[in-house]
Amino acid sequence: MSEKKDMDLTLKIWRQKDAQDKGQMVNYPVKSISPDSSFLEMLDVLNEDLVNKGDEPVAFDHDCREGICGMCSLYINGEAHGPDRKVTTCQLHMRKFKDGDTITIEPWRANAFPVLKDLVVDRSSFDRIQQAGGFISVNTSGNTQDANAIPISKIDADNAMDAATCIGCGACVATCKNASAMLFVSAKVAQFSLLPQGKVERKERVLNMVHQMDLEGFGNCTNTGACEVECPKGISLENIAIMNTEYLKASISKKA
Amino acid sequence: MSILDSKVPEGPIKDKWTKHKNDINLVNPANKRHIDIIVVGTGLAGGSAAASLAEMGYNVKAFAYQDSPRRAHSIAAQGGINAAKNYQNDGDSNYRLFYDTVKGGDYRSREANVYRLAEVSGNIIDQCVAQGVPFAREYGGLLDNRSFGGVLVSRTFYAKGQTGQQLLLGAYSAMNRQIGKGKITMYNRHEMLDLVKIDGKARGIIARDLVTGKIEKHSAHAVVIASGGYGNVFFLSTNAMGSNATAAWKIHKKGAFFANPCYTQIHPTCIPRSGDHQSKLTLMSESLRNDGRIWVPKHMKDVEAIRAGKLKPTEIEEENRDYYLERRYPAFGNLVPRDVASRAAKERCDAGYGVNATGEAVYLDFKSAINRYGNEKAHVLGIHNPSDAKIIELGEGVIEAKYGNLFQMYEKIVDQNPYKTPMMIYPAVHYTMGGIWVDYNLMTTVPGCYAIGEANFSDHGANRLGASALMQGLADGYFVLPYTIGDYLSNEIRTGEIPTDSKEFNDAEKEVSDRLEKLVNIKGTKSVDYFHKKLGLIMWNNAGMARNATELKEAIDKIKAIREEFWKDVRVSGSTNSFNPELVKAGRVADFLELGELFARDALDRNESCGGHFREESVELDGEQKGEAKRDDVNYKYVAAWEFTGEPSEAILHKEELEFNDIELKQRSYK
Ligand SMILES: Cc1cc2nc3c(=O)[nH]c(=O)nc-3n(C[C@H](O)[C@H](O)[C@H](O)COP(=O)(O)OP(=O)(O)OC[C@H]3O[C@@H](n4cnc5c(N)ncnc54)[C@H](O)[C@@H]3O)c2cc1C
Ligand code: SF4
Ligand code: FES
Numbered sequence: 020m021s022e023k024k025d026m027d028l029t030l031k032i033w034r035q036k037d038a039q040d041k042g043q044m045v046n047y048p049v050k051s052i053s054p055d056s057s058f059l060e061m062l063d064v065l066n067e068d069l070v071n072k073g074d075e076p077v078a079f080d081h082d083c084r085e086g087i088c089g090m091c092s093l094y095i096n097g098e099a100h101g102p103d104r105k106v107t108t109c110q111l112h113m114r115k116f117k118d119g120d121t122i123t124i125e126p127w128r129a130n131a132f133p134v135l136k137d138l139v140v141d142r143s144s145f146d147r148i149q150q151a152g153g154f155i156s157v158n159t160s161g162n163t164q165d166a167n168a169i170p171i172s173k174i175d176a177d178n179a180m181d182a183a184t185c186i187g188c189g190a191c192v193a194t195c196k197n198a199s200a201m202l203f204v205s206a207k208v209a210q211f212s213l214l215p216q217g218k219v220e221r222k223e224r225v226l227n228m229v230h231q232m233d234l235e236g237f238g239n240c241t242n243t244g245a246c247e248v249e250c251p252k253g254i255s256l257e258n259i260a261i262m263n264t265e266y267l268k269a270s271i272s273k274k275a
Numbered sequence: 276m277s278i279l280d281s282k283v284p285e286g287p288i289k290d291k292w293t294k295h296k297n298d299i300n301l302v303n304p305a306n307k308r309h310i311d312i313i314v315v316g317t318g319l320a321g322g323s324a325a326a327s328l329a330e331m332g333y334n335v336k337a338f339a340y341q342d343s344p345r346r347a348h349s350i351a352a353q354g355g356i357n358a359a360k361n362y363q364n365d366g367d368s369n370y371r372l373f374y375d376t377v378k379g380g381d382y383r384s385r386e387a388n389v390y391r392l393a394e395v396s397g398n399i400i401d402q403c404v405a406q407g408v409p410f411a412r413e414y415g416g417l418l419d420n421r422s423f424g425g426v427l428v429s430r431t432f433y434a435k436g437q438t439g440q441q442l443l444l445g446a447y448s449a450m451n452r453q454i455g456k457g458k459i460t461m462y463n464r465h466e467m468l469d470l471v472k473i474d475g476k477a478r479g480i481i482a483r484d485l486v487t488g489k490i491e492k493h494s495a496h497a498v499v500i501a502s503g504g505y506g507n508v509f510f511l512s513t514n515a516m517g518s519n520a521t522a523a524w525k526i527h528k529k530g531a532f533f534a535n536p537c538y539t540q541i542h543p544t545c546i547p548r549s550g551d552h553q554s555k556l557t558l559m560s561e562s563l564r565n566d567g568r569i570w571v572p573k574h575m576k577d578v579e580a581i582r583a584g585k586l587k588p589t590e591i592e593e594e595n596r597d598y599y600l601e602r603r604y605p606a607f608g609n610l611v612p613r614d615v616a617s618r619a620a621k622e623r624c625d626a627g628y629g630v631n632a633t634g635e636a637v638y639l640d641f642k643s644a645i646n647r648y649g650n651e652k653a654h655v656l657g658i659h660n661p662s663d664a665k666i667i668e669l670g671e672g673v674i675e676a677k678y679g680n681l682f683q684m685y686e687k688i689v690d691q692n693p694y695k696t697p698m699m700i701y702p703a704v705h706y707t708m709g710g711i712w713v714d715y716n717l718m719t720t721v722p723g724c725y726a727i728g729e730a731n732f733s734d735h736g737a738n739r740l741g742a743s744a745l746m747q748g749l750a751d752g753y754f755v756l757p758y759t760i761g762d763y764l765s766n767e768i769r770t771g772e773i774p775t776d777s778k779e780f781n782d783a784e785k786e787v788s789d790r791l792e793k794l795v796n797i798k799g800t801k802s803v804d805y806f807h808k809k810l811g812l813i814m815w816n817n818a819g820m821a822r823n824a825t826e827l828k829e830a831i832d833k834i835k836a837i838r839e840e841f842w843k844d845v846r847v848s849g850s851t852n853s854f855n856p857e858l859v860k861a862g863r864v865a866d867f868l869e870l871g872e873l874f875a876r877d878a879l880d881r882n883e884s885c886g887g888h889f890r891e892e893s894v895e896l897d898g899e900q901k902g903e904a905k906r907d908d909v910n911y912k913y914v915a916a917w918e919f920t921g922e923p924s925e926a927i928l929h930k931e932e933l934e935f936n937d938i939e940l941k942q943r944s945y946k
Contacts, residue, residue, distance in 0.1 A: 037853065053552050055550060055552075059554070060553065060554050063552075067802055070803075070848055071846075073848065075848050075849050076848065076856070076857055080342065082341055082346060082517050083348065085351055085557055085684065086684070087351050087437065087439075087440055088348075088350045088515065089346060090346050103687075105683075106687060110684070110687050112687060112688070114690060135486055136853075136854040139854070141342070143342065143463065146343050146345075146454075149448070149451045150451040150452075150454045150455040153448055153451055154406075154448035154449065154451050155405070155406055157402075157405045157406055159323065159326055159330060159402060160402075161398035161399075161401065161753060161754050163401045163405035166400045166404040166410075166418055170412075170416025171412060171416050172412075172416050173412045173414050176409050176410070176411070176416075177409075180411075180434055180435060180441075184437060184440070187345055187346075210407065211407055214409065216404070216407045
C-alpha cells in the first residue's frame with residue numbers, strides 16, 4: 020500500500036446535459052482522496068458528494084473496473100486514459116497524482132463518437148464496423164471439425180491473441196489528430212488473417228470493414244503512431260501494416 | 276408431488292440428451308421467420324443464444340445495458356473454460372467431468388443437466404476454434420490446457436488470462452454476423468424492467484432506453500433471460516459495477532420460482548479490501564493456484580511484527596510458515612475447491628493470523644514456483660551451476676509468460692511487486708450458483724420464459740468449479756436452448772405477431788413508469804450507494820462465509836428495515852426522461868433489497884452445510900473430517916425453489932427432490 024497521504028484536488032470536468040447541449044467545463048474541489056483509490060473511485064467520491072448536495076452527478080461510462088470491458092474512457096489532462104501507460108482509466112490509481120493537483124477531465128472527442136452526456140460518448144460506430152465483417156462465417160451448430168484438426172503454430176496463435184486483446188475502448192481514435200480508427204479495425208483484420216480459419220473471407224472482410232469505417236466518418240491514418248502509445252492493451256502498429264497489405268491485395272484482386 | 280416438473284427424460288443418463296433431441300417438437304424453417312424471441316443479456320449465454328437462434332431463422336431482439344454486446348460481464352473471466360476433450364490423455368472423459376462437477380457442487384445439482392453439460396463441452400471448444408478464438412497452444416500447434424481446483428486432470432482451455440474476453444468476442448462476432456443480416460435487432464443501453472404475461476405465457480418485456488429514458492414495450496413469442504448473477508447484492512464483489520438482479524427478480528415477481536438463492540461462491544483469491552473508498556473487488560484468477568502456495572505465519576509474534584511493518588514475509592523461514600491448505604488437504608493441497616479454500620482462509624484469519632492491517636489477508640507465494648521453473652529452464656538452456664540470481668531471473672520469466680497480466684493488475688492496484696514479495700489475497704463474493712429455477716429445457720415456471728447462464732440455478736449445485744461457468748453459459752446458449760425452445764415454440768406457429776397495445780402491456784408499462792417516478796420523487800436525504808453499502812455489510816456479516824440461525828433471522832429483520840428506509844429517504848437526482856445513472860442504480864438496489872431478504876430466508880431454512888453454504892450448526896464433530904462442513908442428505912437433498920407471494924421472505928417453498936442414480940452420494944473429501 021502507498022505511504023502517501025490523502026490528497027485534495029481540483030477537478031475541471033466537462034459537463035453537457037445531452038447531445039444537443041453545448042457543454043462547458045466546470046470546477047469541482049475534492050478532498051481527502053486516498054492515493055490507493057482508483058481514478059473512478061475518486062469520481063465515485065465526487066458523485067456521492069454531489070448527490071448529497073442535491074446536484075446531478077457526473078455521468079461517465081464504466082463497468083468491469085478491471086481494464087477489460089472497454090467501457091471506461093476519459094481524456095485526462097490531455098491524455099486518453101490518463102498519464103499511466105498500458106492501463107485503462109479504471110486501472111489508473113490516484114498515487115499517480117499529487118496533493119493540490121488540478122485534473123482536467125474530458126470525454127473522447129471525435130465526430131464518429133458524439134457525446135451523449137457529460138463524459139459519455141456513443142461508440143456504436145465501432146459495432147457497425149464489426150458487423151460489416153469482423154467475423155468468420157461459421158454456423159454455431161457445433162458440427163465443426165475437431166478443435167485440434169488444424170494445428171496452428173504457437174507464434175501465429177500468440178500473435179493473433181495479441182491483436183485480439185483490443186477492448187474496443189476508442190482511445191486510439193480519441194488520441195489521433197485525425198480521429199482515425201485504423202488501429203482498432205486493423206486489430207480485428209490482423210487477428211483473422213493470422214489464423215487459417217480467417218483466411219477464406221479475408222478479402223471481403225478487409226474491404227467491407229474499411230468501407231464501413233469510412234462511412235462512419237473516421238479520419239485517415241497519417242502514421243503519427245499516437246494511437247499505439249495511448250492504447251491500453253499495447254495493440255501494435257504492425258497490425259496497421261498487416262491491414263494495409265491485406266487491403267492492397269484485396270483491392271487488386273477485385274479489379275483483376 | 277410438487278408442481279416442479281424437471282422434465283428430465285427417461286432412460287440411461289448417457290442417452291437422455293440424444294433421445295430428448297429426437298423426441299421434442301421442432302419448428303419448420305419457414306415458420307421460424309414468423310416467430311420472435313427476446314433475449315435479455317448478451318454475455319456468453321445470451322450472446323451465444325441470440326446468434327444461434329437467429330441463425331436458425333428466428334427473429335431475435337437482444338438487450339444489454341452496456342453500450343455494446345462485447346462489454347457484458349463475461350468479458351472479465353480470466354482463467355479458462357473446461358471441456359472433457361482428454362487432449363492431455365490424462366484419463367479425462369465426459370463421465371469424469373460430470374462426476375467432478377456433481378461432487379464439486381456438493382451433490383446439490385441435477386444429474387441429468389450436468390451430464391448433458393459434460394457431453395456438449397467438447398463441441399464448445401470446436402465451435403470457438405472455428406470462430407477464430409485464439410486459445411493458447413503448445414509448440415506443436417495443438418491446444419494447451421491447465422488445471423483448476425477440485426479436479427485431478429488438466430481440462431481447462433485458456434487464452435492468456437483473458438479467456439472470457441476471447442470467448443465473448445467469439446459470440447459477439449457470431450451476433451454481428453446476424454445483426455448485419457438483420458436477423459438480430461440489438462438494443463444497447465436498454466434495461467429490462469418487467470416481464471409481460473398474457474394468459475399466463477411470457478409475451479414480452481418492458482424496457483427503458485437508458486439514453487433517452489423512454490419506456491418501451493417489446494413483444495415476442497418467448498423471452499430468454501440471460502442477465503447474469505446477483506453477487507452485487509453484497510455491494511462489494513468481483514462482478515462488474517452494473518451486474519444486477521433486476522431482470523431475474525422481475526420475472527420472479529411474475530411467477531418464476533427462484534432456486535437456492537443462498538448458494539453463493541466466495542472466491543478464495545481476490546485482492547483484499549484496502550479502505551472505505553472501494554467500490555469493487557478484483558479477482559486474481561484461480562489459475563494462480565497452479566503455481567502459488569498459500570500460507571500465513573505459524574507464530575503470532577511474526578504476524579504482529581508483519582502488521583507493525585517490522586518484518587517482511589520474505590524474511591520468515593520455511594519452518595515458520597503454515598501452508599495450511601497443504602497441511603489440511605494433502606491430496607489436493609492448494610487446488611482444493613473454492614469453498615474449501617475460502618473457509619480455510621477465514622479460519623486462519625479469524626484465529627488472528629491475517630497478515631494485513633485489517634487482519635483479512637493471507638499470502639499467495641510464487642517463490643517455490645519461480646525456483647522450480649528457473650531450475651528447469653536453466654537445465655533446458657544448458658546452464659550448469661546457475662547462480663541464484665540467474666535462476667530467479669529465468670523463473671520470473673516463466674511466471675510472467677503464464678500470468679503476466681494478472682501480476683501487472685495486482686501491482687497496479689496494490690503497488691507491490693508480486694514477483695518479489697508474496698501477493699496478499701482474501702476471499703470475496705464472486706459468483707451465484709442460485710438463480711431462476713429451470714427445467715431440463717431451461718424453461719422457468721412461467722411458460723415461454725427461459726433462463727440461461729449464471730441467471731439460472733442449474734448445473735453447479737452448491738459450489739461451482741473453476742472454469743465451469745463459461746462452459747455452462749456457452750453450452751446453454753449454443754447447444755441446449757436452441758433445441759429445447761423449439762418444443763415450446765412449435766405451438767406458437769399460428770399465433771402471429773403479438774400486438775403491444777393490449778391491456779397487459781399497458782398495465783405493465785404504467786407500473787414501471789410509476790415506480791420510476793416514485794423513486795425520483797422521494798427526494799430524501801441519503802444516496803443510493805448509502806443503502807447499497809448498508810445492505811452489503813449485512814449480507815457479508817450475517818449471510819457470508821459462515822452463517823447461523825440467529826444472525827440470519829437478524830439479517831431478515833434488518834434488510835426489511837433498510838428497505839423501508841430506502842423507500843422513504845433515498846435521494847435520486849435527475850429526471851426519469853433523461854440519461855440518469857443514479858436512477859438506474861436506484862432501481863437495481865431496490866431489487867437487491869428484496870432479493871437479499873429471500874437470500875437470508877433460504878439460508879435460514881437450509882440447516883445443513885453444503886458447498887458455499889456453511890452453517891455453523893452443521894459441522895463434522897469428530898473423525899478425519901472434524902471441523903469440515905456437514906451435509907444432511909436425509910433432510911436437504913432438494914432444490915429449494917421459492918414462489919413469490921408479496922413479502923420476499925414469506926415466499927412459498929417448493930422442493931425438487933434430487934435423485935442420484937449415477938453417482939454415489941458421499942461426503943466430499945479432498946484430504
Ligand atoms: C472476475 C471474474 C472472473 C471469472 N473467471 C471465470 C473463469 O475463468 N472461468 C469461468 O468459467 N467463469 C469465470 N467467471 C464467471 C463467469 O464469467 C460468469 O459466470 C459468466 O460469464 C456469466 O455469463 P452470463 O452470460 O450468464 O452473464 P453476463 O456475462 O453477466 O451477462 C449479463 C448480460 O445481461 C445484461 N443485463 C443484465 N441485466 C439486464 C437488464 N435488466 N436488462 C437488459 N440487460 C441486462 C448485461 O448487459 C449483459 O449483457 C468469472 C467471473 C468473474 C466476476
Ligand atoms: S486498439 Fe487499443 S486504444 Fe484502440 S480500441 Fe483497441 S484497445 Fe482501445
Ligand atoms: S471499466 Fe471496464 S475497462 Fe475500464
